[in-house]
Amino acid sequence: MTDRAHVLDALGTVFDPELDESITSLRFVTSCDVSADGDVDVRLRLPTPQCAPNFAFLMAADARDAVRRLPEVREVTVVLEDHYTGDEINGALGRGEAFAGAFPGETEGELDALRELFHRKALVARQAQLCDAWLAAGATAEEVTARRVSDLPDEPGARRCRELRAHLGIPSEGDDPALVRPDGAPIEAGDLKHWLRMASLVRTSLEANGGICRSLLAVRYDIDPDPEEVAA
Amino acid sequence: MYEKDGEKYFVMDTHTHFWDATPENWVKGAEEYAEGWINCFHAYQGLGPADTHWTIEDFQTQTPERFEKDMFEDGHVDVAVFQPTYLKEWYTTGFNTTEMDNEMAARHPDRLIVNGRFDPRDGDPGLRQLEEDAQKFGLKGVKLYTAEWNSGSRGYKLDDPICEPFFEKCIELGIKNIHVHKGPTIWPLDKDAFDVADVDKVATRYQELNFIVEHVGLPRIEDFCFMATQERNVYAGLAVVIGGLMHARPRFFAKVMGELMFWVGEDKMLFGADYAIWEPKWQVEGLVAWDYPDETFSDYPAFTTESKKKILGLNAAKLYDVKVPQELQLSNGGTPAARDDSQLVESR
Numbered sequence: 001m002t003d004r005a006h007v008l009d010a011l012g013t014v015f016d017p018e019l020d021e022s023i024t025s026l027r028f029v030t031s032c033d034v035s036a037d038g039d040v041d042v043r044l045r046l047p048t049p050q051c052a053p054n055f056a057f058l059m060a061a062d063a064r065d066a067v068r069r070l071p072e073v074r075e076v077t078v079v080l081e082d083h084y085t086g087d088e089i090n091g092a093l094g095r096g097e098a099f100a101g102a103f104p105g106e107t108e109g110e111l112d113a114l115r116e117l118f119h120r121k122a123l124v125a126r127q128a129q130l131c132d133a134w135l136a137a138g139a140t141a142e143e144v145t146a147r148r149v150s151d152l153p154d155e156p157g158a159r160r161c162r163e164l165r166a167h168l169g170i171p172s173e174g175d176d177p178a179l180v181r182p183d184g185a186p187i188e189a190g191d192l193k194h195w196l197r198m199a200s201l202v203r204t205s206l207e208a209n210g211g212i213c214r215s216l217l218a219v220r221y222d223i224d225p226d227p228e229e230v231a232a
Numbered sequence: 233m234y235e236k237d238g239e240k241y242f243v244m245d246t247h248t249h250f251w252d253a254t255p256e257n258w259v260k261g262a263e264e265y266a267e268g269w270i271n272c273f274h275a276y277q278g279l280g281p282a283d284t285h286w287t288i289e290d291f292q293t294q295t296p297e298r299f300e301k302d303m304f305e306d307g308h309v310d311v312a313v314f315q316p317t318y319l320k321e322w323y324t325t326g327f328n329t330t331e332m333d334n335e336m337a338a339r340h341p342d343r344l345i346v347n348g349r350f351d352p353r354d355g356d357p358g359l360r361q362l363e364e365d366a367q368k369f370g371l372k373g374v375k376l377y378t379a380e381w382n383s384g385s386r387g388y389k390l391d392d393p394i395c396e397p398f399f400e401k402c403i404e405l406g407i408k409n410i411h412v413h414k415g416p417t418i419w420p421l422d423k424d425a426f427d428v429a430d431v432d433k434v435a436t437r438y439q440e441l442n443f444i445v446e447h448v449g450l451p452r453i454e455d456f457c458f459m460a461t462q463e464r465n466v467y468a469g470l471a472v473v474i475g476g477l478m479h480a481r482p483r484f485f486a487k488v489m490g491e492l493m494f495w496v497g498e499d500k501m502l503f504g505a506d507y508a509i510w511e512p513k514w515q516v517e518g519l520v521a522w523d524y525p526d527e528t529f530s531d532y533p534a535f536t537t538e539s540k541k542k543i544l545g546l547n548a549a550k551l552y553d554v555k556v557p558q559e560l561q562l563s564n565g566g567t568p569a570a571r572d573d574s575q576l577v578e579s580r
Contacts, residue, residue, distance in 0.1 A: 018451065048275065049268035052416035052425060084268055099422060106386065108420040117424065121454075198458070201495065204487045205453040211481040212279075212450075219278030 020122035047216035128199035150174035234308035242545035247471035247504025251328035307512035379415025387418035457495035471504030490532030
């Protein structure tokens, strides 16, 4: 039997595509209820009523799909609360439709290309964090660029790199390079400094956005500043 | 003018507002959006120091007296630029129109600059309106909010062909500062509305114009920085960066400032307090007192007194032809807002 903890775990695998953080750690899940019969009701909230509709839809649809994959759940309801396109998004979610169903005539296609673009950015940012840590520990540019996937530490950031590579179709067997460009090409030692400058900027941008989102959410819903504040 | 430790700073706030978001001004049937918008702004104010927070009632609109006190008496601002935000689909007389700004500016014609706006989707009537506004208000700049809704359209891009006659009209009318603000909805909705590639294209094409990307392209700071290094006429508007991060997220603020100093450079960064979301006082004082918090930031360019003077006012004064008293100019004859200095601060 699927219980609330399982549902929350499943929601923890859903990421904000722009911030590359899970919607549970961002505290975007307002409530999560599982009935005795296995019906699941999830409510989501965002930092502002004007958050971009495309990313909002992705998170809500991903949440719905993640919960549906759990065994023994019956009816799954996911509702995005307090959003200026909430009616459109919730309507499409309820009908089981994709993004174009929420905004007929207002899209050219689905959100796959948008998602892929942000997966690439997220991979760059995650790798910058890994690379910084290696260099801070005394590794040289040659050593860092020679590292393989099998050298990646067993921690959440490195695991996320592997996931992102899988989403993007970038090979991540043990012998593949640990640090790659967004198109999968390896990084040469001589290019590391320049690559890291660019990658650090992407990382800073993602982190700053995440910080603003967390702050706004806390103000909007009058909740305590979350633990990430301390780490920041 | 702000004076600290024997240094005097000319303060030019390039991003200020004077708005009416009271319930009486909400469009019937769009109350939810109108209320949501102002409440969202109010939440942003929550990112500043607690003793600068206002009640939502105070926040919905400002009196001229309050504006003068917050900007000039307490806020150290010498000259401010009004950036209009019309949003007439949600607010009956507009959220913050050029007319509203002009009423306030008429009280201080030497200290308040009124920027206009255009919407390329308005076609020929829009062009005529821009001409009228330019004459009436002596426009030197416009603010473009590309995500604004207009008769069923959700936004536009600056490189859409409908924008061409408007940019050409700006050049003809001597409107040289184009402030660009990205927002979350642009047709088609499946694309990234915050993308700044369109700014890149028009900046290359219209060398006569300066493009000030508001909020440094947030949430796409990285795309903005990569673009700004390529274009000699692209500037970073710091509104929201200072107000939203300096107090709430000091370490992120330091990283973002470091990155901007590296990629964009101190000649191309412009102070903006984004009143009435945040009061200028704590931002001006905070920025003058600010430095990187520790040695982990030593890779970034130094943030010097000269950097602060340029960013707080001298760069913007140059773009808007504002006369700065001799005693407030750089003593070394430096060149604020220099276009030629758009190369990376250190070689890559």
